[in-house]
Amino acid sequence: MREQDRKILRKFYRDNYLQYGHDIKSLGWLEGTQEARFTVLTSIGDLDGSSILDVGCGFADLYGFLRDRGISVDYTGIDLNPEFIEIAKSRYPDARFIVGDFEETKIPGRFDWAFECGIFNLKVHEHRPFVENTLRKMFKMASKGIAADFLSPASYDLTGEMYHPDPLEMVRYCNRLSKRVVLRCDYKPTEFCVYVYKDTDVGVMSAFRGFGSALKDLTTEKDYR
Template sequence: MLLNDISKEQIVNAHKDRFKQYGYSPKSLFWDKNRQNIRFDVLTSNYDFSNKKILDIGCGFGDLNNILSLKADRYIYMGIDIVEDFIAYAQDKFKNEENISFKLGDFLSEKFIANYDYIIASGTFNYKLKNMDNYDYIEAIINKSFNTCNSGIAFDFLSDKVDYKYDFNFYYSPEKILSIAYKYSKNIVLRNDYMPFEFSLFINKDDSFKKEYPIFNEYRHSHSIYKKEMY
C-alpha cells in the first residue's frame, strides 16, 4: 500500500499553507501547543542512539535532532518528508552537520539500501486519509519499518480516548495499534503516561528469550540485576 495522491496532496498543501503563515515553527506542523519536545523526549526514551543510524519518517524541520544531540553521541540521522519546504529548510539549518541529512520523498515509495538501527515517526500519522484506511496505512508503515531497521521503531499517535476531536485528524485505538504491533514482535512498549490524549509505541525486533528463563534476552543483558540467570 502507498499513500494515495489525494491524501498526499492534502497533506502537502495543508503544510505549505501553514509554512507560509508561520515559517519555522511547530505550528507549521500543526503542533499548536508547544509540546513537540515532550514527544521527542518520549520517543527517544527507550533506546540508546549513540553510534546508531536513525531514520525519521515525516521529519518536518529535523527538530528531533535537538533532543538526539543531547542524548546521543556520534549518531547518523536521515530525515524524510513529502513537504519540499520543510526539507529545504532542514537542509539549510543542518548544512554544517555531517551526520545529519534529509531526503524529499514518501517513505513507502522510496527504496532504502542501508539498514537503520532505529526508525522514528512523530506526528506523521495524525491526518485522516482520504479514500484510504488509516490502519491499513499504519500496518504498511510498520511492516516496511520493521524490515528496514535492525533494532526497533518508535511512533506516536493521537488517541481515540479523547474529550474532543478535529475533523481532519485521525484518532487511533491503542488496542488496535497493539494488535498490529504484536504481529511483528512480543517485545513491545506502549506509553500513555505523558499526555492524556496521545500515546507512543515501541516495537523491538529482538524478542528472543530462553524457554526455561522467560525474560527477553535484550532486557536481561541490559539490566545488571538480571545478568545472572536467576529464578
C-alpha cells in the same frame, strides 16, 4: 500512498507553512509539546552511536533534540514536503535528507532505529492501510526497533479530520510485527506511543534477552523458551 492522499498532506502542511513559516505549528503541533514527546520516543533504547531514520522528519527537530542532549547519531530524515527539507538541510548540513513519500521511496541502507512522529495525525483515504504499511516498512528497515507516536482517543478534534486510534488496537497490530511491544500512555493525556523491538529472543525466566541488565548476569542459567 495514493497521489490524492499525497496532495491532501502536502496542502495541509504547505498551508500551515505559508501561515506560520519555520514554526512547530507548521507541523500541526502546539508550542511546548515536543520535549515530552521526543523524550518518550527516544527512550526506546540506547541511541548514542546508532543510525536512525526519521520518517516525516519535518524540520529535523528530533535530530536537534538528540544533539542538544549530547547523543550522537547517524541521522537520515525523509519528508513529503520540500519546504521542510530545505530548512532541515540548512540547519543540519551534516545529516542526510530525502524528499519523498516514505511508502514509495527506496531508501538505501539499513538503520538501527526508525521513528515516526505526527505523520499519522491527519486522516487520508484508506488511512489504516497507510499506517500499517508505514509501520511495516519502518520495522523492516530497522535492525533494533521502531517508535511511533499517535493521537489518543482522548485528544480534542473539532474538525473530525484527525486520526485517533485505539491504543490496544494499535498494539494488536504491532504484535503482528513483533512479540515484544511496549505501549506508553504516561507522558501526555492526548497522545500515546508504541515501541516495537526486533530483539525477541527469550532467555532466563522466559524474559526477553534485551529487556534488562539483570539478564546479563544470568547467561549460564538454563533458557526457558
